[in-house]
Amino acid sequence: MAILVMFRHGQSVWNLENKFTGWVDVDLTDKGKKEAKEAGEKLKGMHFDYAYSSDLKRAQETLKIALNEAGISHVPTTYDKALNERMYGDLQGLNKADTAKKFGDEQVHIWRRSYDIAPPNGESLKDTAARVIPYFEKEIAPKLKDDKNIVIAAHGNSLRALIMFLEKMTPDEILNFEIKTGVPREYQLDKNLKVIKVKNL
Structure with missing residues (x-):
């Protein structure tokens, strides 16, 4: 049996400023560093290959x-x-509230919460899954099938893609699934990567 733990990065500067971040390389806030330390506390005593x-x-x-x-x-x-965050295209760097005023609440909600509609020049969650899941299957799954323990630190949407895949969620289920910053999610997996047990640490 293999253990897979994954968690979203701690709060970033642009999380704090309520901006679309995507592939822009921003730093953690002090709170984000604290969340990372708290995640580490929960990993004490575990072994990762x-x-x-x-x-x-x-x-x-x-x-x-x-x-x-x-x-x-x-x-x-x-x-x-x-494993990067979803690419938000033309929305990257924009304040989410300002974007809603510019394009309308409904349009921004569609870009953020539909499964297969991407923002201008960006990725949908479906697009994100199309790069995350093949990478997981090629690079990570064989190690898990070999009973190796793995930890992944990534992003809200790249992790949504993985969680959808592992837990066999529908697009609607995963879009309503919230992933908090810095909270490890632990999976116990069998040889076929079937989830035996899952819990937030």
Whole structure:
């Protein structure tokens, strides 16, 4: 049986400022660093064979702080843009409230919460899943099937794609599924990656 733990990065500067972040490489806030440490507290006593993060520093820093806090060092770590946040295109850097005033609440809600409608020049959740899940199946799944324990630090939408895949959720179910910053979600998986048990730590 393999253990997979994944968590969303701690609060970023643009989370705090209520901006669409996407692929813009912004730092963690002090609160975000605290959330990363709290995630690490929950990982104490666990063993991981491999660690993964996105290509963005808010996820990488969260992972580093959490593993350090947990006393877990020397874990082979891979950073890959396949695990990046959803690309928000023309909305990146815009304040969410201002964007709603500009385009209308309904249109922004569609961009944010529909499964397959992307913002201008950006990705939908379906597009995000189309890069996250093949990467997971190629790079991470074989290790889990070999009973290796893995930890992933990533983003709200890249993690939604993985959770949808692992828990066999519908698009509607995953769009209404909230992922809080810095809260580890632990999966116990069998050889076929069937979920035996799942819980937030």
